[in-house]
Amino acid sequence: xxxxxxxxxxxxxxxxxxxxxxxxxxxxxxxxxxxxxxxxxxxxxxxxxxxxxxxxxxxxxxxxxxxxxxxxxxxxxxxxxxxxxxxxxxxxxxxxxxxxxxxxxxxxxxxxxxxxx
Numbered sequence: 001x002x003x004x005x006x007x008x009x010x011x012x013x014x015x016x017x018x019x020x021x022x023x024x025x026x027x028x029x030x031x032x033x034x035x036x037x038x039x040x041x042x043x044x045x046x047x048x049x050x051x052x053x054x055x056x057x058x059x060x061x062x063x064x065x066x067x068x069x070x071x072x073x074x075x076x077x078x079x080x081x082x083x084x085x086x087x088x089x090x091x092x093x094x095x096x097x098x099x100x101x102x103x104x105x106x107x108x109x110x111x112x113x114x115x116x117x
Contacts, residue, residue: 076108
């Protein structure tokens with residue numbers, strides 16, 4: 001079971017890294033899952049993740065206050081704007097654009113209503 005948790009920890013960490021770039025994929029929930037799975041499989045990796053210069057802060061902010069720092073909020077907003085811009089350039093169908101804008105607006109609402117550091 002330890003190896004399954006280890007594999008899941010790396011998988012969640014990978015999703016978190018991709019989530020830094022893609023606005024539809026949340027970063028912090030995947031980091032929290034990675035921390036959970038690493039705690040079950042490898043104390044060394046769990047400690048590394050909690051002490052990581054970037055990821056550790058995100059996990060601590062979320063665990064202690066449900067907070068997302070301002071830089072992450074701005075980067076998320078920028079990535080959402082870029083995704084919508086690319087979608088407009090590609091001239092996606094209006095229904096797809098509507099769904100995308102509606103979902104990303106909800107994501108932005110969630111992000112910007114979280115407390116900051």
